[in-house]
Amino acid sequence: MLVSLSIKNYALIDHLNVSFTNGFTVITGETGAGKSILLGGLALVLGKRADLSSLRDKEKKCVIEAEFSVGKYNLEPFFNENDVDYEERTIIRREILPSGKSRAFINDSPVKLTILAALGDSLIDVHSQNQTLQLGDNAYQFKVIDGLASNKDLLASYAKDLRLYKKETKVLENLLATKQEGIKEHDYNTFLLSELESAPLKEGILEELEEQYEQLNNVENIMEQLSKGHNLISDEQVGILNLLAELKQASSKLASYGTQFSTLNERVQSVFIEVDDIFEEFESLQNNIEANPKVLEEVNTKLQLLYDLQKKHGVSEIEELLRIKEELAVKVDATENIDATILAKETEIKVKEKALNAVCVKISKKRKAIIPELKKQLESILASLGMPSAEFKIELNATPNFVYNGKDELVFQFSANKGSAFGELKKVASGGELSRIMLAIKAVLAKYEHLPTLMFDEIDTGVSGEISNRMGTIMQEMSGGMQIFSITHLPQVASKGNHHYKVYKEDKNNVTHTQMKQLTTEERVVELAEMLGGKDLSDSAIAHARQLLN
Structure with a gap:
């Protein structure tokens, strides 16, 4: 869980320090207020590469620090493997110097950017409309199915045995x-x-x-x-x-x-x-x-x-x-x-191959068992999101060779409307449909495994008020067991948040600054009313905003 975020000397941010809690947090603000800057700063502390253009004042260093509560993430092995002190309250810090050099720290231990990025992947999962394209990636589709099938331990065992099998196969070739x-x-x-x-x-x-x-x-x-x-x-x-x-x-x-x-x-x-x-x-x-x-x-x-x-x-x-x-x-x-040595090695490889096949059978069996349930839940959620005719065709076929995750070939196809031909998600689904499908998948996954903090970046763009209301409800339901963020322009989604932050710009001494603050209940009413009807607040907009919050 993201506990706090501190940003100094980054883009339009001079100094920003904000704390977060569990549950559903919404972030709103006018276009250009700096929501993308906030995400950019967060991306840097999670391992994204930086350049000097990130610095607000080119003479000072940029420092971004994030504190996470990681007790539920089972990350002690990762910390031990990378020789970093493990703390349940872990602090990640990124510094970008005026010289252009960058430094990264985990609990004050200097680390390589690759290590920081690997840890970041386990802490926050950021999704925007652009990133919904990964739904069409076969590896991601397998990841979803294996998450629901609880194949994590089997896949870890398979990966270890596969490495040994390939090593011995190489010895035989030699x-x-x-x-x-x-x-x-x-x-x-x-x-x-x-x-x-x-x-x-x-x-x-x-x-x-x-x-x-x-x-x-x-x-x-x-x-x-x-x-x-x-x-x-x-x-x-x-x-x-x-x-x-x-x-x-x-x-x-x-x-x-x-x-x-x-x-x-x-x-x-x-x-x-x-x-x-x-x-x-x-x-x-x-x-x-x-x-x-x-x-x-x-x-x-x-x-x-x-x-x-x-x-x-x-x-x-x-x-x-x-x-x-x-x-x-x-x-x-x-x-x-x-010849005797070759025979002995071939016998050894056959034993390993038999063991690998046995694990593959278990993995495949669990995948096949969960596919009908995944299909049913996805279609049910999408129906509630205004896609009543959405249908998935998910097929699992055996392959002759061992691949990185078993011996299965996955065909994941989708049809949005009755009578429409099935096809690959990225070819037949629109941007708005992909956003809803991604939300549906995350909602289903959240029931089966402990997901990292999820941040949806305007994933609700392009959907109607009624559908956005349902999307907000789904995010709110998901937040019962995890931390959810949603950067949104829609009042229906913003009203569902347990916590509401606003990103805004202000001018001080002829210099523009991006700020962020947590809104009180009354401030939320005003913000929602402005999102509904603009800056000129009407009684009906205020009433509607209160109704949404209630």
């Missing part, structure tokens, strides 16, 4: 594309993998083979140097071991003469042990090494294979070849096992 592409590449990938699997790939293998190759390729020189080393150590006359043995003997005799001699002896003993160990290593290597052309050829072949693979795959490390091998193994395995 799998099928991968399979098709994989068939082309499979043989080549298998060949590359086979090459890598036949190669002696392991970390450090290249260094190991290169070392082995160097030894085998230089075996004669290695044997020559081993022999020379062996002789230098073991020669009976001048061999290192014999000389060290004599040194060891001498140092042993010195060891008992003090710490420095014993330490020296220990060092000589260690050197002897190390050289003796080196001698055994020389001897072992000399006995085990031999020329082996066959092994040399095998090692060379392995090296060349590794070098060729590195060149082929454009890498310089064995580790990179190992990585490529793993990737190829995954691709080959995926291609060879993709």
